[in-house]
Amino acid sequence: MASLKGSRRRGIGLHLVLIAGLLLSVLPFYWAVIMSTHSSTEIFSYPPKLLPGSHFLENARHLFDNVDFFGSMFNSLLVACSVTVLVLFFDSLAAFVFAKFDFPGRRVLFALMMAIFMVPAQLQAIPQFVIMAKLGWIGSMTALIVPAAANAFGIFWMRQYMRSAIHDELIDASKLDGAGFLRQYWHVALPVVRPGLAFLGIFTFMGQWNDYAWPLIALTNPDNVTLQVALSQLNGVHGTTDYGMVMTGALLALVPLLIVFAIGARQIIADLGKGAIR
Amino acid sequence: MATAPALETTTPPTVTRPLPARPGKGVLGHWRLYAAISPFYLLFLAFGLIPVGFSLYLSFHRWDGLGPMEFAGLSQYRYLLTDSQFWSSIGNTLVIWALATFPMIFLSMVTAVLLNSAVRFKNVYRFAYFLPNVTSIVAVAIIFGSVFSTNFGLVNALLQAVGLDQVAWLNTPWGIKVAVATLMTWQWTGYNAIIFLAGLQTIPGELYEASRMDGAGPVQTFFRITLPLMRPVLLFVLVISTVTGLQTFSEPQVLLQTTDNNSSFAGGPGHSGQTMVLYFFQQTFDNNDFGYGAAVAWGIFLVVIIFSIINWRLVQRRGED
Numbered sequence: 001m002a003s004l005k006g007s008r009r010r011g012i013g014l015h016l017v018l019i020a021g022l023l024l025s026v027l028p029f030y031w032a033v034i035m036s037t038h039s040s041t042e043i044f045s046y047p048p049k050l051l052p053g054s055h056f057l058e059n060a061r062h063l064f065d066n067v068d069f070f071g072s073m074f075n076s077l078l079v080a081c082s083v084t085v086l087v088l089f090f091d092s093l094a095a096f097v098f099a100k101f102d103f104p105g106r107r108v109l110f111a112l113m114m115a116i117f118m119v120p121a122q123l124q125a126i127p128q129f130v131i132m133a134k135l136g137w138i139g140s141m142t143a144l145i146v147p148a149a150a151n152a153f154g155i156f157w158m159r160q161y162m163r164s165a166i167h168d169e170l171i172d173a174s175k176l177d178g179a180g181f182l183r184q185y186w187h188v189a190l191p192v193v194r195p196g197l198a199f200l201g202i203f204t205f206m207g208q209w210n211d212y213a214w215p216l217i218a219l220t221n222p223d224n225v226t227l228q229v230a231l232s233q234l235n236g237v238h239g240t241t242d243y244g245m246v247m248t249g250a251l252l253a254l255v256p257l258l259i260v261f262a263i264g265a266r267q268i269i270a271d272l273g274k275g276a277i278r
Numbered sequence: 279m280a281t282a283p284a285l286e287t288t289t290p291p292t293v294t295r296p297l298p299a300r301p302g303k304g305v306l307g308h309w310r311l312y313a314a315i316s317p318f319y320l321l322f323l324a325f326g327l328i329p330v331g332f333s334l335y336l337s338f339h340r341w342d343g344l345g346p347m348e349f350a351g352l353s354q355y356r357y358l359l360t361d362s363q364f365w366s367s368i369g370n371t372l373v374i375w376a377l378a379t380f381p382m383i384f385l386s387m388v389t390a391v392l393l394n395s396a397v398r399f400k401n402v403y404r405f406a407y408f409l410p411n412v413t414s415i416v417a418v419a420i421i422f423g424s425v426f427s428t429n430f431g432l433v434n435a436l437l438q439a440v441g442l443d444q445v446a447w448l449n450t451p452w453g454i455k456v457a458v459a460t461l462m463t464w465q466w467t468g469y470n471a472i473i474f475l476a477g478l479q480t481i482p483g484e485l486y487e488a489s490r491m492d493g494a495g496p497v498q499t500f501f502r503i504t505l506p507l508m509r510p511v512l513l514f515v516l517v518i519s520t521v522t523g524l525q526t527f528s529e530p531q532v533l534l535q536t537t538d539n540n541s542s543f544a545g546g547p548g549h550s551g552q553t554m555v556l557y558f559f560q561q562t563f564d565n566n567d568f569g570y571g572a573a574v575a576w577g578i579f580l581v582v583i584i585f586s587i588i589n590w591r592l593v594q595r596r597g598e599d
Contacts, residue, residue, distance in 0.1 A: 014396055021389055022406045025468055029409075031432060032421045048435045094315040103308040109315065116326060120525060120582055122558050122575040126336060126568050127329030130343070147325040150318040181310045210414040212528045213555075217563050228416040232532050235420050243424055250417035261412045268412075269404050272469075273476025 095158030161196035377459035390474030407468030419532035451550035477511035
């Protein structure tokens with residue numbers, strides 16, 4: 001270890017660069033905190049404020065006066081939670097079938113499912129809108145929940161997971177004990193693939209929470225929207241006048257997401273890498 | 279694609295059995311399995327397959343969404359070919375994609391290499407670098423809108439501090455594109471760094487040791503060993519970022535929605551931030567031109583396919599040598 005001193009110095013330089021990158025990652029969040037805690041006049045002053053101020057509660061009050069913040073947050077939670085539960089159930093059930101059973105048409109059905117990845121959302125947007133209108137779902141959360149209740153990505157992901165995680169002997173043993181298909185799925189398969197389900201669940205929740213394009217056109221009543229749409233309305237109408245209020249909304253809308261991410265970060269980061277290398 | 283083993287097997291797994299193994303148990307005998315996979319296919323039929331067919335039908339018709347449909351033949355596609363706003367939206371999309379993707383890939387590669395050689399705090403860095411990717415684009419676009427604001431934005435304050443002129447970021451063609459691309463770079467650099475890092479960790483340490491023995495410096499090692507072995511991961515990232523980049527919508531929509539009173543999908547002054555998908559939304563949902571909107575959607579699909587083929591060729595050629 002002749003170059004211990006040199007390598008230590010290099011280590012410090014390394015961490016300085018990494019910390020600079022970390023600060024760049026976090027800077028926009030910090031900037032949002034700054035703006036959400038200042039009044040409009042302070043925001044428009046030069047040089048810009050770099051430390052938090054004391055107007056957060058005032059900005060929050062303006063926010064709640066201008067938009068049904070908790071109502072739209074409830075809508076977002078309703079959609080994200082419902083979709084997550086449905087996706088976990090339907091996707092893992094289908095994945096179990098594709099991973100562990102053989103039946104006529106299995107290959108064709110699976111290939112068909114994978115082909116759906118290729119179809120861009122715009123091709124479906126207009127007819128979906130028309131179908132939803134015919135069903136009378138436009139303006140309600142049903143229009144967001146039902147089409148998202150099962151997806152090809154989740155089935156593919158869970159199938160890959162189940163193929164390696166569930167051993168055939170395990171299923172054979174449960175068959176000998178007289179377990180039917182549903183018992184095999186519920187009591188044998190699901191407990192083994194909990195980490196895979198956790199990843200899919202967190203991923204689905206965050207995706208739904210952040211979804212914007214479809215809710216923007218499917219929720220036509222401005223009083224009954226998801227949080228992201230409510231935020232963009234706020235930005236559109238009051239954007240130039242009250243930045244403190246808009247920033248407060250943007251920050252508060254991130255809170256549930258950050259909680260979910262903090263819980264599942266390790267899982268997400270590890271599994272994402274795995275998915276890319278596979 | 280390997281075949282999954284059938285469940286009801288009594289022979290050892292090493293023995294390959296002919297499929298199907300169970301005579302007398304046809305389609306009806308497997309009804310539970312079909313029932314289990316049916317929710318996806320029913321949803322796919324109702325909200326995927328039928329819509330795609332309908333949008334093809336629609337693209338040959340004129341329809342405002344309410345009145346009767348009127349057959350238009352190929353006229354909407356013919357118009358699409360000469361529609362300068364559509365072509366400029368393709369240009370905008372490609373420019374924003376390039377402005378975002380190349381810095382992003384460079385930065386995330388550097389970050390991954392640094393992270394790979396750092397021993398301490400690796401998880402802290404990974405958490406913080408990943409944070410931008412999980413946050414909502416709407417919230418982030420609102421925040422970036424203020425960062426790039428002309429009068430009180432952080433970027434212009436920095437420019438002023440070093441004695442430069444202010445830039446009207448969200449009012450000039452290039453300013454808009456730079457702002458949108460910066461947002462996208464910020465959002466995806468950490469994500470891709472994590473992907474690259476996972477790739478780096480599959481490279482055996484002996485290779486690095488051998489190159490150090492041969493007297494190679496860190497730069498040489500990177501170009502001789504790291505980069506060639508990282509090609510598959512690099513191409514994966516490139517493919518994903520192309521497909522998502524070509525469908526950019528939320529970032530410019532939120533950032534630029536206030537700039538035009540007639541359409542929140544206009545993409546800023548002179549449509550200079552209007553991507554292909556923004557143009558699709560404008561034609562369809564602001565102008566209520568469902569028929570032409572469908573034609574635009576197929577135009578976008580064609581562009582995406584062309585770039586997917588280019589990507590695919592790239593992967594193929596890399597695989598051969």
